[in-house]
Amino acid sequence: xxxLVTRLRRHNWRITPQRRVIAExxxxxxxxxxxxxxxxxxxxxxxxxxxxxxxxxxxEMVALGEVLELNLEGRSKRYDPNADHEHHxxxxxxCGQMKDVHTVGDPxxxxxxxxxxxxxxxxxxxxxRGLCPDCRES
Amino acid sequence: xxxLVTRLRRHNWRITPQRRVIAExxxxxxxxxxxxxxxxxxxxxxxxxxxxxxxxxxxEMVALGEVLELNLEGRSKRYDPNADHEHHxxxxxxCGQMKDVHTVGDPxxxxxxxxxxxxxxxxxxxxxRGLCPDCRES
DNA sequence: TCCTAGCTTAGACTCTGTCTAAACAAAGAT
DNA sequence: ATCTTTGTTTAGACAGAGTCTAAGCTAGGA
Numbered sequence: 001x002x003x004l005v006t007r008l009r010r011h012n013w014r015i016t017p018q019r020r021v022i023a024e025x026x027x028x029x030x031x032x033x034x035x036x037x038x039x040x041x042x043x044x045x046x047x048x049x050x051x052x053x054x055x056x057x058x059x060e061m062v063a064l065g066e067v068l069e070l071n072l073e074g075r076s077k078r079y080d081p082n083a084d085h086e087h088h089x090x091x092x093x094x095c096g097q098m099k100d101v102h103t104v105g106d107p108x109x110x111x112x113x114x115x116x117x118x119x120x121x122x123x124x125x126x127x128x129r130g131l132c133p134d135c136r137e138s
Numbered sequence: 139x140x141x142l143v144t145r146l147r148r149h150n151w152r153i154t155p156q157r158r159v160i161a162e163x164x165x166x167x168x169x170x171x172x173x174x175x176x177x178x179x180x181x182x183x184x185x186x187x188x189x190x191x192x193x194x195x196x197x198e199m200v201a202l203g204e205v206l207e208l209n210l211e212g213r214s215k216r217y218d219p220n221a222d223h224e225h226h227x228x229x230x231x232x233c234g235q236m237k238d239v240h241t242v243g244d245p246x247x248x249x250x251x252x253x254x255x256x257x258x259x260x261x262x263x264x265x266x267r268g269l270c271p272d273c274r275e276s
Numbered sequence: 277t278c279c280t281a282g283c284t285t286a287g288a289c290t291c292t293g294t295c296t297a298a299a300c301a302a303a304g305a306t
Numbered sequence: 307a308t309c310t311t312t313g314t315t316t317a318g319a320c321a322g323a324g325t326c327t328a329a330g331c332t333a334g335g336a
Contacts, residue, residue: 016283016332035324050285055324071209075293076323090249090257099255103248107264110241110248111228117237119228121268126245130259154301154314173293188316193293213324214292 003027004081007066021046022057023081032070032078032098072098072127088126094135101128141165142219145204159184160195161219170208170216170236210236210265226264232273239266 004027009015015023025042026033033041039054058079061067068080072091078098087100088107107124142165147153153161163180164171171179177192196217199205206218210227211234218238225238226245245262 014282014333018284036322048285052286052325053284056284071211073209090253090255090259092257099257101249101253101255103245103253104250105248107241107245107248108266110243110245110264111239111266112242115228115239115241116268117228117239118271119230119237119266119268120274121228121266123267124264125267126248126262126264128246128249128257128259129261129263130254130257133256136258152302152313156315174291186316190294190317191315194315 004061004066008061008064011064011066013060013064018046018049018053019057021049022054023061026058026061026067026079027081032080034076034078036076038079088128090128090130092132092135093129094131097132142199142204146199146202149202149204151198151202156184156187156191157195159187160192161199164196164199164205164217165219168238170218172214172216174214176217208236226266228266228268230270230273231267232269235270 004023005015005020008019008023013019021042022038025038025045035054035058036051038058039049039051042054043049058067058069062069062079066081066083068083070078070080070089072078072089080100082100086106087102090099090101091097103126107126108121111121111124142161143153143158146157146161151157159180160176163176163183173192173196174189176196177187177189180187180192196205196207200207200217204219204221206221208216208218208227210216210229216236220238225240228237228239229235241264245264246259249259249262
């Protein structure tokens with residue numbers, strides 16, 4: 001069973017067939033999909049699934065804190081099911097692929113107090129960019 | 139005179155009245171505007187300015203490397219005229235305002251070699267999130 | 277069984293951003 | 307001064323991503 005579904009159930013969130021298919025599609029890949037890519041893949045298992053349900057479900061999972069919404073390249077958001085593990089992203093500027101990475105230490109420690117402008121800073125995310133091995137060659 | 143205009147002129151880029159108004163609007167504020175916010179403000183000085191020109195001009199300034207395009211919260215991109223200074227961003231999760239901040243040290247140093255997956259990593263950007271002083275109170 | 281609350285659906289709609297074709301402007305050639 | 311060429315601006319049509327709405331559906335409780 002999908003680990004994401006387990007985490008969602010803990011919030012007393014009703015797991016309908018639609019929501020299960022969406023959660024499993026999201027978790028089943030190590031790539032971070034857009035909403036439309038999730039719709040497309042989920043429709044292979046449940047053809048009558050609607051676009052609105054995919055958007056509703058993704059937004060609710062984000063609101064529950066179990067899925068991360070990524071607003072990186074291009075016009076569409078991508079969704080990352082590993083909201084519970086502290087991690088960051090590495091993007092290839094050639095082909096657009098994205099990998100999860102981990103930093104040494106906590107980026108919050110790298111923002112000195114006089115740079116915080118009185119904010120209560122709670123989160124930090126780092127995006128690295130470069131060229132993947134394939135794109136370096138060509 | 140606007141510093142951004144000076145930098146743009148160095149690229150042998152024609153500074154038309156429209157482009158000047160857009161550049162000065164962009165640079166005149168410490169907030170990072172969306173394209174439509176820039177259009178709205180620039181139209182106060184040049185009412186016949188068209189939306190297409192604002193988008194064209196912003197995209198060209200980004201291509202010249204003199205303006206940064208930020209894809210953070212919400213549906214629209216924001217534009218940052220300080221492309222030449224290494225800096226990162228702090229966003230208020232309450233009201234959405236955004237400030238420029240500086241880290242101690244270089245974020246590229248926080249990504250160990252075995253986390254690079256063979257990429258040639260060239261850039262890193264850090265986004266901090268939290269609540270600004272006003273939003274903390276309410 | 278009936279009610280209620282919540283979930284799903286199709287499709288209309290909104291918002292950002294891009295594209296196109298035509299009008300316009302500036303600089304150099306004649 | 308006029309013409310030509312090249313690049314710029316414009317309005318409006320278009321496209322993609324995401325939201326909203328109203329109606330129908332489903333599951334669980336009285």
